[in-house]
Every structure is written in structure tokens, then in C-alpha cells.
Amino acid sequence: QKEVEQNSGPLSVPEGAIASLNCTYSDRGSQSFFWYRQYSGKSPELIMFIYSNGDKEDGRFTAQLNKASQYVSLLIRDSQPSDSATYLCAVGPNTDKLIFGTGTRLQVFP
Amino acid sequence: KAGVTQTPRYLIKTRGQQVTLSCSPISGHRSVSWYQQTPGQGLQFLFEYFSETQRNKGNFPGRFSGRQFSNSRSEMNVSTLELGDSALYLCASSLGGLGDGYTFGSGTRLTVV
Numbered sequence: 451q452k453e454v455e456q457n458s459g460p461l462s463v464p465e466g467a468i469a470s471l472n473c474t475y476s477d478r479g480s481q482s483f484f485w486y487r488q489y490s491g492k493s494p495e496l497i498m499f500i501y502s503n504g505d506k507e508d509g510r511f512t513a514q515l516n517k518a519s520q521y522v523s524l525l526i527r528d529s530q531p532s533d534s535a536t537y538l539c540a541v542g543p544n545t546d547k548l549i550f551g552t553g554t555r556l557q558v559f560p
Numbered sequence: 561k562a563g564v565t566q567t568p569r570y571l572i573k574t575r576g577q578q579v580t581l582s583c584s585p586i587s588g589h590r591s592v593s594w595y596q597q598t599p600g601q602g603l604q605f606l607f608e609y610f611s612e613t614q615r616n617k618g619n620f621p622g623r624f625s626g627r628q629f630s631n632s633r634s635e636m637n638v639s640t641l642e643l644g645d646s647a648l649y650l651c652a653s654s655l656g657g658l659g660d661g662y663t664f665g666s667g668t669r670l671t672v673v
Contacts, residue, residue, distance in 0.1 A: 484662075547608055
């Protein structure tokens with residue numbers, strides 16, 4: 451079993467819809483959870499982090515964490531074509547050793 | 561403020577050679593992590609340095625090594641290069657606290673021929 455699992459996609463959603471990206475992890479001791487966005491040919495950039503159960507909102511992005519079920523998700527509201535990218539979930543006991551999933555490719559079509 | 565700087569951006573090496581990659585973190589960041597990214601495996605953790613000490617290490621062979629200097633700049637070295645070492649090598653810097661997250665450099669694209 452991989453430590454951090456994501457569906458590779460592609461996840462295709464129409465412009466203006468909600469995109470839902472999911473991630474599961476195996477280490478129950480994980481404390482920090484991050485979502486990164488990576489455009490093709492670019493390096494990953496941090497979108498959000500969450501470390502408490504529940505929801506955390508930042509603009510059009512909402513991260514959701516459920517430690518009991520060991521999953522973390524990212525919702526993107528009002529999806530735009532510019533959101534088309536690969537979204538990486540990263541999990542760690544803290545920040546000094548983050549384990550990344552292989553990413554979900556999101557395609558937002560006009 | 562300046563971001564994370566990685567040099568060189570591109571490298572082509574021959575099997576059996578060795579290579580050294582450099583990473584300068586964001587000013588004030590003391591944690592530097594290195595990752596290998598390939599299309600099939602995604603981002604694989606190599607190692608992390610904090611205040612010149614290796615704090616964590618991934619599951620890579622001993623041919624992969626690194627170090628960190630007193631100014632927090634870090635280098636990674638790969639000896640006896642193999643074709644499978646062709647990848648994008650990413651460096652990330654962080655303050656090291658919970659929730660700080662990483663800032664990645666642009667990466668070094670290594671091709672082994």
C-alpha cells in the first residue's frame with residue numbers, strides 16, 4: 451500500500467463547476483497535510499495546508515481533513531481553465547519529511 | 561524576497577559519471593529537502609537537512625548524498641550515474657515548523673545518457 455494515494459485522473463470538470471480532489475494516507479501519526487498545484491513543466495506551489503479535522507477555506511479552495519478515516523480532500527469552487535494542473539497531496543508527521551502522492555490531473559474545460 | 565534557487569537548470573551526463581546539484585533556500589529558511597520527480601513515481605523524498613544536519617533520509621541508495629552549509633545552502637551529489645537517475649530534482653526550503661509548507665525551486669533536469 452502506498453503511503454499517500456491519489457487517483458491519477460484526469461478529472462474533467464466544466465468551467466464554473468466544483469472540482470473535488472481526494473487523497474488517502476496510511477500513517478495514522480500524520481499531523482500536517484498540504485495541497486500543492488503543479489503546472490506542466492513547472493515546480494509545485496503550495497495552495498493550502500490543514501492540520502485539524504474539519505474544513506479550511508481560502509478563497510475558492512476548501513481543504514477537508516478527516517483523520518479518523520485518513521483522508522484529505524480539496525474542493526475548488528467555480529473552477530476555471532487556469533486551474534487545469536496536477537494537484538499533489540502531501541502528508542507528514544511534521545514538515546521535515548513530507549510524503550507526496552503521485553497527483554491528480556485536473557482538466558477544466560470551457 | 562528571493563525564492564529558492566537551484567543550479568544548474570539542465571544537465572546531461574554520461575553513465576558512470578557523478579554530478580553535484582546546488583540549492584540556495586529562501587533567506588531565513590534553515591530546512592532544505594530534496595526530491596526526485598519522475599513521471600512514473602511522482603515526487604520521491606531523498607533527504608532533508610536542517611542546520612547542517614541530515615534529519616531525514618528517504619529510501620535511495622548510498623550513491624545519493626547531500627550536505628548543507630552554514631549559510632543553509634545545500635548540495636546533493638549522485639555518484640556512478642545510472643540511466644534511471646534521469647529525473648527532475650527539486651529542492652524545497654522551509655522554516656521547518658508545523659504548517660509552514662515548502663517552497664520549491666525550479667528544479668534541475670538531469671538526463672543520463
